[in-house]
Amino acid sequence: MKICIIAEGSYPYITGGVSSWIHSIITRMPEHQFIIYAIGAHSKQKGQYKYKLPANIVEVKEIFLDAYMYEEGEWGRRFRLTNSKKKDIRALLGGEGDVNWSNIFNLLRSNKFERVADFLSSKDYFDILEDICRTDFNLVPFTEMFWTVRSMILPLFLTIRHEVPQADLYHSVSTGYAGVVGALAKHVHEKPLILTEHGIYSREREEEIIKADWVKGYFKDLWIEYFYRLSSCAYESSDRVITLFSRNKEIEIELGCDPDKISIIPNGVNTEDYKDISAIPDDDIIRIGAVVRVVPIKDIKTMLQSFLIVKREVPNAELYIMGPIEEDDEYYSECLSMVKTLELEDVHFTGEVNIKDYLGRMDILLLTSISEGQPLAVLEGMACAKPFVTTNVGSCKELLTGLGDGIGPAGLVAPVMHYEQIGQALIQLSKDSNLREEMGRNGLERVQRHYKHKDFITSYRHLYQTLGGVRGWQESASS
Template sequence: MKICLLTEGSYPYVTGGVSSWIQSMMTNMPQHEFIIVSISAKKEQEMVSRYEAPKNLVKIYDIYLDSFLEENIESGKRYDILDEEKEAFRSLIGGKEINWPVLFNLLVSDRIDSILNFLASKDFFDIVYDLCKKEFVHVPFTDMFWALRSMVLPLFICIQQKIPEADLYHSVSTGYAGVLGALAKHQYHKPFLLTEHGIYTREREEEIIKAEWIKGYFKDIWINYFYNLSNCAYEYANEVTSLFEKNREIQIELGCPREKTRVIPNGIDVARYNVKNREKKDGIHIGAVIRVVPIKDIKTMLQSFSIVQQELPNATFYIIGPTDEDLEYYHECLDLAERLELKNVIFTGEANVSDYLKFLDILVLSSISEGQPLVILEGFAMGIPYVTTDVGGCSELILGTNDAFGRAGTVVPVMHFHLMAEEIIEIVSNQEKRKEYGKNGLNRVRELYTIEQMISRYDSCYERWSNTTWPE
């Protein structure tokens, strides 16, 4: 079977949990061929893959959302847009019932010569004018025009790219990747599966609320727009999977039909990890396997370690992961560490995580948003307890879901660095508790979160839809 995986801001150019999951899926399903459609915010001078391509990855198609910068614009054209097409555009921004087939057919047709020309056309001007007149009478027209243009441009760039043909399409998020999955099903009449690691719309909503560049009255418009994109994916998907029950319930709450949803947890290759290889080093060693980006909230970790350092001066804190994804944030973290007068804080950059799992006493995760972090499962597989924020599926992994294994660490509220520090101090100071939590996590991952279980469930999912087509 030829499977097209649709990714956004992840594989193969960005490391992290989603990218590792994609690599694991392809590597452990040699019976299938895979195509990647990778959506990136911008084309860097050198887009370097962070992963060694498995033999069954036959092609990577790149979509760059800044590709419009290379185009010339011819403004003021007319495209003879039909009334139902105008209504579909208007509902994309201001409505709930969106006629996606009409939008798809227009944007992939030969009638639109260029997305930039269309967004500078008299037709688009008329669409924005009607929106302002009917629904946004208090918003200045010029502000609305440029805001809507910037809002829909990335989506339309994605839709205008030719999607490769495959037997099945699998998007690893909603958003732009999810809409492309819906478009592929619409065009080729092949099954479309959707997996959400985190809840895309909730993550975008948090970003929009915090964003200073979006004026107050546009925040609701942007948020509603991303909800509309997610609902497109939910509507077209044949099956929608999440990593844990809490996210499944959120999907249903957001409008995904319950009968489409199911839970397939993450899994790791437990055989790669051997607790017997652990070695005790002098002092206390605290680690975080993480990308240095704002959503991981490294600053809360550093503030937490400031308290830990006062109580346990022989402690060392390792922040293990790439630092080049957001250099401005990385330097802010370095400045904070200096202001806090932290000692023994090491930013390793990209590193072999296994080298650190051999001797770390405890692992920490302070994210603002997560799915079901693979790094927690990897820590468990080496018998290491975790202190995490209460986001995504972290509490389910740490505390269990009515299983018999007991807690494998502690969960604290987001950004509560003082509580995080207290829990770190409590666990590392109590050797019996540390061993007990580590053993519980090890037993839980061996029983419930293996790569064999995960691959079997997804392969069954693929086979279930493999021979399904829809009439044109």
Template sequence: MRICLISEGAYPYVTGGVSSWVQSMILNMPEHEFIVYSISAKKIKNVTRKYEQPPNLLEIHDIFLGEYVEERIQAGRRYHITEEEKEAFLSLIGGKETRWDVLFEFFVSGRVDSILNFLASKDFFDIVRVLCEKRFVHVPFTDMFWALRSMVLPLFLCIDQKMPEADLYHGVSTGYAGVLGALAKHQYNKPFLLTEHGIYTREREEEIIKASWIKGYFKDIWIDYFYSLSQCAYTHADRVTSLFEGSRQIQIELGCPGEKTSVIANGIDVGKFHTGNRKQKESGIHIGAVVRVVPIKDIKSMIQSFSIVQQEMQDSYFYIIGPYDEDEEYYAECVEMAEILGLRNLVFTGSVNVQEYLSFLDILVLSSISEGQPLVILEGLAMEIPFVSTDVGSCAELLLGKYDSFGKAGTIVPVMHFHLMANDLIELAVNPELRSTYGRNGRERVTSLYTLPGMIRKYNELYEEVNPHGRHRISAERTL
């Protein structure tokens, strides 16, 4: 079967998380051929692929949306859109059920020579004017025009691309990736599966609420818009999976039909994690975080908690393990905060062999503002290392065992409560027996419930369920 995986802003240029999941799916399904369709905001100079391309990964289609804004614009054109098409555009922003089939047909018809030209056309001008007259009477037209243009530009650029043909499409989030999965289903009449690692809509809503560049009265418009994108994915998907039950319930609350939903948890290759390789350092307590240094991981709260721990325990050591080149400005702010706090024994390792650190760390910590089901927790527990984590995604389920009887494998604290995080780190640091108990519990939970073979088997069953006759269909059709 030829499967097109559609991801947003990750594989193969960013390590960890969704990227690791994509690579794992391809490597562990050698019987299938894969195409990866990767959407990114902009192309970063000198960026390299972080993963070696498996033999069954046929193509990687990169879409860098920022490249298209350099095109020359011809303003004031007419595209002779129909009333039905105009209503479809209005419904995308106007708070009604969106006619995605009409929008898809408009863009794949070949009538649009350039998305930037369309957004500078008299037709788009008319759409904005109608929205202002009917729904946004108190919003200045100029503000509305430029806000809507920036809002729909990435979406229209995505829809304007030709999707590669495959037997099955598997979106790795809602948002733009989810809409492209729906577009592919519309174009080729092939099955579309959706997997959410985190609830995309909720994550975007949090970002919009905090964003200073979005004026107050536009925040609701942006939030409704992203809900509309998610609804497109939920409506067109044949099946929708999540990583844990709490996430599945949120999907249903957001409008996904419950009968489409199921849970497929992440899994790791437990055989790669040998607890016999663990070697305790001669002295001190060693605390680590396997993480990308980016704002959503809230490295600053972690650093503040480390500072409190070090005041209580002079022989404590901290390792922030992972790349720090994704957001260099944020990394610099984190380094500066550590210096201001006078924090000693803190190391930003950059990209390294994580296994080397898991062999001696006493405690692992996660301070994220948002997560799905972190692979780093599964891997840490597989090495019998206890965790202190913020209460995001399925972290409480993994560490506290809400739905099993294996016992606690760590502790949970509220987001951004660095002082509570520090208290729990100190409690574990001074209690080796508790660390050992939590570590054993975590290992048992992972080896029983979160294995890679189990995850791969469930996805294979799902692929066969939605497309039982799709194996190598494209190759056969081309041969004929």
């Protein structure tokens, strides 16, 4: 069978998390061929893979969302859109009503215009946008509205214009642009679509936009609704929607996903992979480790503030922040400045490392994200019998406390951005070696019982075979 995995902002450019998840599926299913449809943020990422691609990846198609910066169109043409297409464009731009995505796909992929920018410079588009301005943004200058909406939708429109490789089955690993590409693939090739949602993409974008300085206040709702519409496209088009835990399923239903489509397949780890990690050094240092990318959604700044509280009572504590630092250079610089301003000592940004070389040496593991799905970093830490302090995001509380499984807690949970409570939880564990050992044992037992990697792979293998079918695999092999 030939399976096209559609990934946004992850594999093969970034390690860990969703990327590790994708790599694991591909390497554990050598009987299938895979195409990677990789959606990156910046063209400079082209060909910069962080993984050695397995032999059963037969193609990598790369597109980059910053391509819109180079798109110019011819001003003032008219394309004589039908009323239904006008209605769908208006709905997509923030107007009322549902979007008929088939109309959007057919319009943007037609030969009516050579470039997307031609449409966005047309009289048809001006009329639609002017109507939205008069109705909902009558106090906003039209030029400001025009350039804001253009920057919002042009990357999407350019993405829709790209060709989608033929496959027996399509698998989007988020909503957003990846979800729309999956819906487009189903529309063009009439093949099944699976959607796996690790975190709730639209909720994550909403949190980012609310905090963003680059979006003016009166345009925040416009951007937020736009990402919810992209998610609706993926939910509507998917044949099956997979999430990782029950709370995410509830949110997807709230957002309009058909509950009959949704199944839960949790992540899994192979505890045998971690049985030979190094031991904790025999000294008086308390090592706190965080396996994270240094990006805003992981909230490294709250992590640093909580560690400042720890240092006041546990002066022998050290913090190891283990993960890529180059994804957001500005944020990394801000974190370094905070370390200096707070006069924090014993903070180590390791950059990208082999995590197994570090995990065994840690006394406590830490995660301070403002949004998560079911983080593999937590499962991997539990597989190493390490106690955790996490924020109450995604399935972290469920992972650490269980759902009535009779196993004790594997760590402590604190509210998002509450560095005082996070710090106090770290102090509690730092001062109680027996509690650390007990929680570590509980975590190991929980992953061994409920989060087996072989169960995760078996579930997806069955899902692929059920939807892709033997006939589709045989046709691909013969061609």
